[in-house]
Amino acid sequence: MFKHLILLLFGALGSLLLNAQIPAIEWENTIGGTGTETIPKIKQTPDGGFIIGGASDSEISGDKTGVNYGYPDYWVVKVDSNGNTQWDLTLGGSGNDFLTCLDNTTDGGFILGGWSESGISGVKTSPNYGFGGDYWIIKLSGAGVIEWQKSIGGNSIDELYSIEQTLDGGYILGGTSSSDISGDKSENSDGYRDYWIVKLNSSGNIMWQHTYGGNQQDYLFDIEQTPDEGYIVGGQTYSSISGDKTENCYGQYDYWILRLNKFGNIIWQNNIGGLGDDQLRSIQPCPDGGFIVGGFSFSNIGGDKTEKSWKGPGYSTYDYWVIKLNAFGNIEWQNTIGGTNHDELSNVIATADNSYMVFGNSYSFNTGDKTIDTHGGADYWLIKLNYSGEILWQKVMGGIYSEFAGNIVQCNDSSYAIAGNSTSPISFEKTEDVIGFNDFWVVKLLPDGCYATTEICNAIDDDCNGLIDDNVEHICEIISVGPTTFCQGGSVELTATYTGTNVQWKKDGIPIIGATFSNYTVTTKGTYSCETFSTCDTVQSNEIFVNVNKNPSAFISPDGPTIFCAGGSVLLSVTPVAGCTYQWYKGATPIAGATSLTYTATTSGNYKCRVTKAATGCFKNSNAIAVSVTCREENNIIENTFY
Numbered sequence: 001m002f003k004h005l006i007l008l009l010f011g012a013l014g015s016l017l018l019n020a021q022i023p024a025i026e027w028e029n030t031i032g033g034t035g036t037e038t039i040p041k042i043k044q045t046p047d048g049g050f051i052i053g054g055a056s057d058s059e060i061s062g063d064k065t066g067v068n069y070g071y072p073d074y075w076v077v078k079v080d081s082n083g084n085t086q087w088d089l090t091l092g093g094s095g096n097d098f099l100t101c102l103d104n105t106t107d108g109g110f111i112l113g114g115w116s117e118s119g120i121s122g123v124k125t126s127p128n129y130g131f132g133g134d135y136w137i138i139k140l141s142g143a144g145v146i147e148w149q150k151s152i153g154g155n156s157i158d159e160l161y162s163i164e165q166t167l168d169g170g171y172i173l174g175g176t177s178s179s180d181i182s183g184d185k186s187e188n189s190d191g192y193r194d195y196w197i198v199k200l201n202s203s204g205n206i207m208w209q210h211t212y213g214g215n216q217q218d219y220l221f222d223i224e225q226t227p228d229e230g231y232i233v234g235g236q237t238y239s240s241i242s243g244d245k246t247e248n249c250y251g252q253y254d255y256w257i258l259r260l261n262k263f264g265n266i267i268w269q270n271n272i273g274g275l276g277d278d279q280l281r282s283i284q285p286c287p288d289g290g291f292i293v294g295g296f297s298f299s300n301i302g303g304d305k306t307e308k309s310w311k312g313p314g315y316s317t318y319d320y321w322v323i324k325l326n327a328f329g330n331i332e333w334q335n336t337i338g339g340t341n342h343d344e345l346s347n348v349i350a351t352a353d354n355s356y357m358v359f360g361n362s363y364s365f366n367t368g369d370k371t372i373d374t375h376g377g378a379d380y381w382l383i384k385l386n387y388s389g390e391i392l393w394q395k396v397m398g399g400i401y402s403e404f405a406g407n408i409v410q411c412n413d414s415s416y417a418i419a420g421n422s423t424s425p426i427s428f429e430k431t432e433d434v435i436g437f438n439d440f441w442v443v444k445l446l447p448d449g450c451y452a453t454t455e456i457c458n459a460i461d462d463d464c465n466g467l468i469d470d471n472v473e474h475i476c477e478i479i480s481v482g483p484t485t486f487c488q489g490g491s492v493e494l495t496a497t498y499t500g501t502n503v504q505w506k507k508d509g510i511p512i513i514g515a516t517f518s519n520y521t522v523t524t525k526g527t528y529s530c531e532t533f534s535t536c537d538t539v540q541s542n543e544i545f546v547n548v549n550k551n552p553s554a555f556i557s558p559d560g561p562t563i564f565c566a567g568g569s570v571l572l573s574v575t576p577v578a579g580c581t582y583q584w585y586k587g588a589t590p591i592a593g594a595t596s597l598t599y600t601a602t603t604s605g606n607y608k609c610r611v612t613k614a615a616t617g618c619f620k621n622s623n624a625i626a627v628s629v630t631c632r633e634e635n636n637i638i639e640n641t642f643y
Contacts, residue, residue, distance in 0.1 A: 021384070021460060022393045023416065023445040029083040030422060030432040032439025033058025035068075037075065039346075039406045040440045042419035043104055045142075048081035048412070051110055052419055052440060053102045056090070062435035066090030069122030074099035074112060074136075078144065083444060089144045093118025095128070097136065101163045103171075108142040111171055113163035116151065125149060129183035132157030135173060137204060150204040154179025156189075158196065162223045169202040174223030174233060177211065187211040190243030195220040195235060197264055210264040214239020218256060222283045226259075230267065232291050233258040234283030237271065247271035250303030255280040255295060259329060270329040274299020276309075278321060282347045282407075289327040292356050294348030297321035297336065307336040310368035317342035319368075322358055324389060335389040339364020341374075343381065346405035351384075352414055355392065358383040359408040359418055362396070370394070375428045377402035380420060384448060392460075397443060399424020414447040456499065457536035474539040475499045476532040485547040487618035491523045492546060500532030500539065522546045552577045554611035554622035562601075565631040569602045572625060574609040583610045585621075601627045 031037075033056060040054030056075035058064045064075065065088055073092025076099070079085050091097070095118035102112050115133035118124045123146065128134055134153025137160075141147055152158070152173070160175035177196035180188040185196070186209055194213030197220070201207050212218070212233075220235035237256035240248045245256070246269060254273025257280075261267055272278070276299035283293045296318035300308045311317050319338030322345070326332050337343070337358070345360035362381035365373045370381070371394060379398030386392050397403070401424040408418045422441035425433045430441070455463045457472045476498040484492055496503055496518050505515035507526045522528060525548040530541045559571040574582055574597055584594035586605040601607055606626050612619035 021448050022395055023448040025397070025429060026415065026444045026446050027083045028429065028431065028441065028443040029079065030430065030434060030439050030441050031063045031077055031079075031085065032056070032435045033064035034061040034436040035059065036072070036436060036438045037421055037440050038072065038098065038438070039404050039421050040419045040442075041100070041102055041407050042409055042417055042442060043102060044409055044411050044417060045078070045104060046108060049086065050079050050083075050417055050442070051102060051104070052077045052079065052442060053099045053112060054406070054421070054440060055098045055114070058436055062439075064088060064090070068092070069124075070094045070097060070118055073097050073122070074114060074138070076102070076110070076112065076140070076144065077440065079442070083442060087144050089140070091138060091146070092116075092122050093124035094121035095119070096133070097124070098133075098159075100159075100161050103164050105139070105165050106169065109147065110140045110142075111163055111165060112138040112140065113160045113173060115159045115175070123149075124151075126151035129153040130155040130157065130179060132159075132178070134158050134183075135160040135175060135198070137163065137171070137173065137200070139204065148204050150200075152184045152198055152206070153177075154185030155182035156180070157193075158185075161221045164223065164225060166199075166225050167229055170207065171200040171202075171204075172223055172225060172231060173198040173200065174220045176219045176235070185209070185211070189213065191215045191217060191239055193217045193219060194243075195233065195258070197223060197231070197233065197260075199264065208264055212244045212258060212266070213237075214245035215242035216240070217253075218245075221281050224284055226285050229262040231258075231260040231262075231264070232283055232285055233260060234280045234293060236279045236295070244269075245271070249273060251275040251299060252277040254278050254303075255293065255323070257283065257291075257293065257325070257329060268329050270325070272304045272323060272331070273297075274305030275302035276300065277318075278305075279318075281345060282349075284348065284350055286324075286350045287354065290332065291325045291329075292348050292350050293323040293325060294345045294358060295321055296344045296360070304331065304334075305336070306334060309336065310338040310340055310364075317363075319343050320345040320358060320360060320383070322348060322356070322385065322389060333389045335385070337369045337383060337391070338362075339367040339370035341365065341367075342378075343370070344405075346420075347407040349408060349410060351410055354387050356385040356389070357408055357410065357416065358385060359405050361403060361405045361420070372396040374398070376400040376424060379403050380405055380418065380443070382408070382416075382418065393448070397429045398422070399427040399430035401425075403441060414449065416445040416448070418443050418445070457501070457534040459535075469536045472536045473499075474532060474534070474537045476503070476530060476539045476541040478528070478530055478541045478544060480544055480546075484544060485549065487549050487616065488551045490548070491521050494520050494522060494528055494544060496520075496530045496532075496541065498530070498532035498539075498541075500537070501534040503530050503532045505530045524548055549613070549616040549618045551618045551620040552580050552611045552613050554609060554620040556607070556609050556622045556625060558625055562625060563628045563630055566629050568629070569600050570627060571598055571600050572607055572609075573598045574611065574622060577611055577613075579614055581612050581614055583612070584608075585610060602629075603627070604629045 035058035055072040057072035069092035099114040116136035156179040162174040190213040216238040280295035341364040
């Protein structure tokens with residue numbers, strides 16, 4: 001496979017980064033066959049490489065080396081630290097098999113999880129219990145050899161979404177089930193769908209299991225072990241108070257979070273939502289003992305939601321909704337993050353620097369919180385939040401079509417790896433064409449450490465000296481785009497160059513209302529300057545004096561009637577103005593030689609005089625006087641003879 005490795009020169013980092021902390025792409029890889037690959041999950045492996053897993057219906061083609069058993073199968077790909085494929089493995093039966101989760105194991109192998117509708121066929125050695133899928137767990141060695149596998153299910157639909165190796169060497173499984181007591185299931189369903197959590201030992205045998213739910217639909221999407229060997233569980237609920245649920249939903253789906261002890265007993269629970277639809281996708285323990293929660297929402301303010309949707313009322317598209325809980329499940333802060341189109345969070349993690357990384361996909365252009373346009377349909381949208389949930393930076397990655405997010409992991413060197421799928425050909429950040437309809441798309445980012453650039457006022461340590469916005473040099477300079485002395489009725493444009501976040505123009509030291517742009521057009525006399533300011537500093541510009549010379553007065557008058565017969569005339573006079581010259585006009589045409597204080601008009605027309613100050617060149621056109629010659633002299637004589 002063609003592999004594109006992006007080489008970065010530190011001298012070019014300034015042009016690659018939007019600010020000092022945004023990580024650039026180290027490498028990226030499109031992995032697939034000629035069919036369709038679903039959204040994968042990724043984990044870093046102990047050797048610095050990565051294990052990537054999803055589902056695929058591709059036959060042997062492209063990067064896929066294994067036959068297709070059904071439609072689709074589990075597909076696992078192992079890559080090295082540079083993204084080069086080391087091996088891939090297709091696992092499935094004759095039906096549908098969807099890999100949704102995976103984890104490293106302490107023996108250097110891997111645990112895979114998802115659900116299967118296949119009976120005994122292909123590589124599947126256990127039957128399907130119900131008419132829907134069962135949990136299907138496979139333990140692999142580090143070389144991709146099956147060590148054991150197990151189907152776990154009841155008489156209906158059982159879908160596994162989360163798997164993790166636990167501190168005792170076993171495994172915790174979390175998903176959703178509509179099965180009653182049957183097969184491996186030891187508790188009836190409370191509603192249409194319930195959370196179903198199963199604890200396995202290291203050999204894959206069931207140690208305990210619990211069904212949690214209310215009278216409607218409850219979908220579990222993430223379960224993580226906590227340091228006390230308990231568990232934090234996240235999903236979404238449509239149930240009212242019933243079964244295990246102690247709170248009603250506010251709107252449609254709400255987040256439903258359970259804190260369990262090591263045996264699966266509920267310590268506390270919290271139903272969190274707004275008046276619309278809120279869907280949880282990710283939850284993780286934090287170093288302070290609390291939890292970071294991520295999902296998406298189209299709720300406005302109401303219920304637990306304290307921020308309105310960026311979409312406005314009546315829209316059913318989503319924003320990211322990130323919530324920080326304390327150790328007791330109480331909300332410490334929340335942030336609704338989005339643009340004016342659809343934004344769907346897939347995964348949120350706590351990072352080594354006590355911040356949070358939020359990953360999903362976005363259809364939004366540069367609106368709301370989103371400062372970067374989408375390239376095509378949906379793109380990866382990655383956001384770094386600080387400890388308080390405020391946006392530090394954001395990054396968009398994708399091609400001209402659509403990319404859909406899987407998950408993000410922080411690597412051992414504090415860099416990041418993200419996985420999802422893509423439908424885009426070579427375009428924007430994508431350097432390889434898709435092989436089929438959807439392929440895995442894996443992106444490795446550099447660490448978001450500090451790369452020294454010039455310090456600017458942006459609440460970031462740009463020069464990497466440990467201080468934020470220190471020694472910021474603000475600039476505010478103004479220049480004129482044309483002469484600064486002109487006559488009444490003229491103007492000059494002044495332009496400001498500044499580094500602050502805002503600018504204010506002043507005349508004679510007094511702010512000009514509304515003059516807050518980089519350009520200002522001056523029409524009146526005065527001393528002009530501007531002021532730039534930000535949270536770091538306020539700086540005054542240089543001053544420019546603009547002189548506006550007055551135009552002279554100009555007034556003409558006749559010494560008699562302005563209507564007469566041919567042969568007649570009228571004397572027009574202009575009021576004298578000291579230091580001025582005069583030019584008489586008939587219509588728009590200057591009259592040759594007519595430059596005195598008077599002019600004798602003998603023909604019809606509109607007459608005026610332009611008065612010009614000799615010292616400045618400023619002029620003014622006088623009022624106009626209409627002169628009409630209405631008859632010929634001989635016509636008057638004939639008319640008097642006959643009448």
